Amino acid sequence: MSYLVLARKWRPRSFDTLVGQDHVVRALTHALTTQRLHHAWLFTGTRGVGKTTLSRILAKSLNCETGITATPCGVCQACTEIDQGRFVDYLELDAASNRGVDEMTQLLEQAVYSPSAGRFKVYMIDEVHMLTGHAFNAMLKTLEEPPAHVKFILATTDPQKIPVTVLSRCLQFNLKQMPGEAIVGHLENVLGQEQIPFEVPALRLLGQAAAGSMRDALSLTDQAIAYSASNLTEEAVRGMLGTIDQRHLVRLLDALQSGQAPAVLEIADELATRGLSYRAALADLAVLLSRIAIAQRVSAAVDESDPVALDIRRFAASLHPDVVQLFYTVAVHSRSELAIAPDEYAGFVMACLRMLSLGGTSGVAMPAPDSVSPNVSKPTPSIATAAVPAQVPAAPATPAASPPAMTSSAPPTPPTPTTPPTLPTPKAVSKSLVTPKPEPEPEPEPEPEFDNDDEGFGFQGTAEHDQYSLSAEDYERMQASNSDTIVLPEPWAAFAAKLPLSGLAEQLARQSECVAINKHQLTLRVPSKALSEGAPVERLRTVLNDYFGFKVELLFEIGEGEGSSAHALDLVAQQARQEAAEVSIQKDPFVQALIQDFGAKVVPGSIRPSSPA
Structure with a gap:
């Protein structure tokens, strides 16, 4: 005897052996028990969920020799022949190959005759959505009022393509995917x-x-x-x-969390050696990250029988939720980008390196604002503060002493274009301002001039000092070295533009204006209330806490600004560049020649300034 595949050998032959479709079984069982039988049923669902199986069980229930029952005997002639696919009054029609109006007309002409061996003639039309529009129209009348001995069972994987005139004539059951x-x-x-x-x-x-x-x-x-x-x-x-061992994914996440690029490349090489799919690796990594994100919100959702349950809990505790979301997004989008990558290996490696670049060692959980994690590196001084005066000589002990002389260190080496500006640690700046640097033979320095205006005073007279001005109030705070006092190294607009923020948090910083500073309280004016609520505020507070080293309290005022925010200054600079570009075009000799010789004119709004250097 030839081998019978498991899918056919173990096809359910009764309602009680059908798996995963309890809602459909319940409705059909009650209908058969109470003899409330409709003349047309429509089963919808993806492949392999039991549409054909249900139709055969239903046909047996209608034609079983013991009577119409929800529990067919399975041994009578009708039951056995339906299981074997040779019952004369049960016809399974493939609409994909019999989709025309002629085939449907022939079927309906035969439907008027009484059944030969069974109680009902049962027509099962599979993939019914493949029928043409004329074929659907041909069966509408018979489907609405068929002979008493005719039952229709329709099955489809795409119910959206079935006309509503057909749907309204059937009882529709949506079969679920198997859990x-x-x-x-x-x-x-x-x-x-x-x-x-x-x-x-x-x-x-x-x-x-x-x-x-x-x-x-x-x-x-x-x-x-x-x-x-x-x-x-x-x-x-x-x-x-060809699936990925979960242990490889755990090792990969460990390498990404700790920022170890060599370990990432080693895992990628292992996957290539085993002949595993990088597309499947990214999909499995996304699944693992989703389970970690769920565990961070709902700890009880972790299945303890899972082999990586302990690792999921470990990552849920050590990875920041934002980093988990970032890694998940990169994995999902990189999977779709593999088709345009030079090869899958390069696409997978670049996806992992993108995670390292965006997340890197920031994958560790963020510490509390008042604690300092030993794994988090301190901010390095930016180019803007590298040339802040390194020492302040002691002032003469006279009542009318002038402000102390200040010297500056050598100008810094210009940064590479790819290096993003970073912010200095204010404690280091204040220390460099107030701590005298002894020299064997100090040379007399020219006393700087101070411009006492409403904005305070700043360095004047040297190019090095022009861009590093401090207000009088900020200078006094730095002199006091108060660790719980906010001291901005530069005006808020320039300071906010350099903060490591993105999205709405960046917009909050760039569109805000500093109204007042009171020790650890920072009052900002924002144009709309939406900017002063939610996650962007928490993100800005976290960055400021990390920068100043203590908890910063943010207060907000809602109202129109005075044009001193980073966003407003950018708009002013952009408008100035636009006006300069328009004037330059109007004065250009070639443009003037075109206007004079050919009657040309400059289209308003068509001029765009070049990007600033």
């Missing part, structure tokens, strides 16, 4: 009766690969039995499916 646990339970039952040894993790892999289809799960099980020589181990099934 993973239901697939594993059914496979355990099948393999137990087949007396084939197996490992439960191997069945979980098969259930995951089946993607909700019981038929696919049984087909993959057939393939796994042949691949593993009737010994379904996790290692054998993983090798057959």
Whole structure:
């Protein structure tokens, strides 16, 4: 006898053996028990969820020799012949190959005759959405008022393509995809009766690969039995499916969290050696990150039977939620970009390096504002503050002493264009301002001039000092070296533009104006209330806490600004560049020649200034 595949051998033959469709079984069982039988049923769902199986069980229930029942006997002539696919009054029609109006007309002409052997003539039309519009129109009248001995069962994977005139004439049942646990339970039952040894993790892999289809799960099980020589181990099934071992993903996340690029490349090479799919690796990494994100919000959602449950809890505690979301986004988008990458290896490596660049060692959980993590590096001084005076000589002990003389260190080396500006540590700046630097033979320095205006005073007379001006109030605060007092190294607009922010938090910083500073309180004026609420405020507060080294309290005023925000200054500079570009075009000799010789004119709004250097 030829071998019968598991999907056919173990096809359910009664409602009580059907798996995963309890809502449909309940409705059909009650209808059969109470004899409230409709003349047309429509089963919808993806492949392998039981549409054809349900139609055969329903046909047996209608034609069983014991009577119309929800529990067909399975041994009478009607039941056995329907199971074998040769019952004369049960016709399964493939609409994909019989989609024309002629085939539908022929079927309907035969429907008027009484059944030959059964109680009802049952017509099962599979993939009914493939019928043409004329074929649907031809069956409308018969489908609405068929003969008493005719029942229609329609099945489709795409109900959106079925006309509403057909849908309104049927009872519609949406079959669900099989849950993973239901697939594993059914496979355990099948393999137990087949007396084939197996490992439960191997069945979980098969259930995951089946993607909700019981038929696919049984087909993959057939393939796994042949691949593993009737010994379904996790290692054998993983090798057959080409899936990624969760241990590789855990190692990859550890390397990404600690910023170890060599370890990332080593894992990528291992995947290439094993012949595993990088597309599947990114998909599995995204799944693992989603489970970590869920564990961070709902700790009880972690399945303790999962082999990586401990690692999920570890990452949930050590990875910042923002970094988890960032890694997930990169993994999902990089998976779709593999098709345009030079090759999958390069695409996968670049995806991992992108995670390192965007997340890097910031993957560790962010410490509390009043604590300092030893793993977080301190901010390095920016180019803008590298030339702040390194010493302040002691002032003469006279009542009318002038402001102390200040000297500046050598100008810094210009940065490379790719290096983003970083902010200095205010404590280091204040220390450099107030701590005298002894020299063997100090040379007399020219006393700087101070411009006492409403904005305070600043350095004058040297190019080095012009861009590093401090207000009188800020200078006195630095002199006091108060660790709980906010001291801005430069005006708020320039300071806010350099903060490591993005999205709405960046807009909050750039569109705000500093109204007042009172020790650890910073009052900002913003144009709209939406900017002063939610996550952007928390992100700005966190960055300021890390920068100043203590908790910063943010207060907000809602109202129109005075034009001193970074955003307003950018708009002013942009408008100035625009006006300068228009004037330059109007004065250009070539443009003037075109206007004079050919009557040309400059189209208003068509001039765009070049980007600032």
